[in-house]
Amino acid sequence: MLPVSSAPLSRLASAWDNRDASLDDPLFASGLQAVAHLYNTSAAANGGVNRAIFNQKDRRQEVYRNGILDIERSQSPDIRPEPWQTDTCVGEWFYNVNTVYKKPGHVIEILVDIIAKNGNMLLNIPQKPDGTIDNEYTYILQEMAKWIRVYGEGVYGNRPFRVSGEGPSRVVIDHFKEDRVECSSDDFRFTQKGNTLYAFQMQWPKDHRAVIRTLTPADKVESVRLLGVDQLLTPYVNCLAIELKP
Numbered sequence: 001m002l003p004v005s006s007a008p009l010s011r012l013a014s015a016w017d018n019r020d021a022s023l024d025d026p027l028f029a030s031g032l033q034a035v036a037h038l039y040n041t042s043a044a045a046n047g048g049v050n051r052a053i054f055n056q057k058d059r060r061q062e063v064y065r066n067g068i069l070d071i072e073r074s075q076s077p078d079i080r081p082e083p084w085q086t087d088t089c090v091g092e093w094f095y096n097v098n099t100v101y102k103k104p105g106h107v108i109e110i111l112v113d114i115i116a117k118n119g120n121m122l123l124n125i126p127q128k129p130d131g132t133i134d135n136e137y138t139y140i141l142q143e144m145a146k147w148i149r150v151y152g153e154g155v156y157g158n159r160p161f162r163v164s165g166e167g168p169s170r171v172v173i174d175h176f177k178e179d180r181v182e183c184s185s186d187d188f189r190f191t192q193k194g195n196t197l198y199a200f201q202m203q204w205p206k207d208h209r210a211v212i213r214t215l216t217p218a219d220k221v222e223s224v225r226l227l228g229v230d231q232l233l234t235p236y237v238n239c240l241a242i243e244l245k246p
Contacts, residue, residue: 023062035066055085070122073176075110079117079160086114088178089124090140096126101136104143105236106180112200112237113171115155116164116189147236150228154191154198154239161190161197166214169202188212197242198227210240220245 021027035054042052054067069084076084090107091099102110111121125137133141148155167187172179183202188210191198201210215221222243228234 032066055087071119073178074173075114075171076117076119077170077173079164080119083118083120085120085122086110087122087124089126090137091126093124094126095128095134097134101140102178102180104140104147107140107144108147108236109181109183109202110171110178111155112189112202113165115158116160116191116200118160143234143236146232147234150231150234151200151237151239153227153241154200158191158193158198161192161214163190163214165189165200166212167202185209186211188214190214195244195246197244199240199242201238201240204235204238212240212242215242 043050055070185205187202189200227239
């Protein structure tokens with residue numbers, strides 16, 4: 001069990017204001033005790049196994065290894081060895097009738113880029129004062145649901161490939177900046193499950209071709225299938241399931 005003690009919330013606020021401090025700094029003690037309490041409580045309720053997750057935003061490895069790195073409204077430039085998370089929103093964090101929302105395709109492109117780098121996306125959908133969501137939010141969620149039904153095989157239960165992707169386009173890594181990247185059919189993002197490589201083509205190819213340059217002669221391709229070919233395809237990112245010889 002990790003030791004737990006009580007401490008005033010003012011100490012937590014002080015640690016937030018001094019985020020360059022070392023973990024040995026007393027300012028971190030209150031936060032570490034809070035995390036210890038979270039983990040111990042979860043373990044006590046689950047037969048000694050901790051099932052709680054602590055997300056935090058300090059990008060220093062010695063700090064975020066106590067939980068999961070959370071990158072607010074931005075992304076990682078490449079694959080991270082440890083799982084991480086982006087928390088973002090389709091508009092502003094709170095409901096604003098004048099907000100211009102991200103389009104469904106933009107949200108899906110962000111999701112695909114994140115999972116190819118060993119990340120998870122936490123998507124905020126603001127509610128109106130009465131607790132409901134407006135029609136545009138509903139449309140975004142419906143479009144994402146349609147896409148997941150077709151391409152979820154390449155999303156769930158997968159891990160990064162040896163590279164996150166290929167192509168000329170890269171996301172802009174700038175805190176709180178999520179401008180849409182102009183991707184082309186030469187841009188791919190990869191995930192993998194067992195011997196199956198999932199290649200997400202970020203834009204539909206006008207010539208109906210998919211050319212993947214990452215694979216080498218050592219990658220023995222046994223078969224290729226387009227996910228959703230027997231379903232209603234969506235106008236967003238498509239995905240090829242490429243079976244590789246063990």
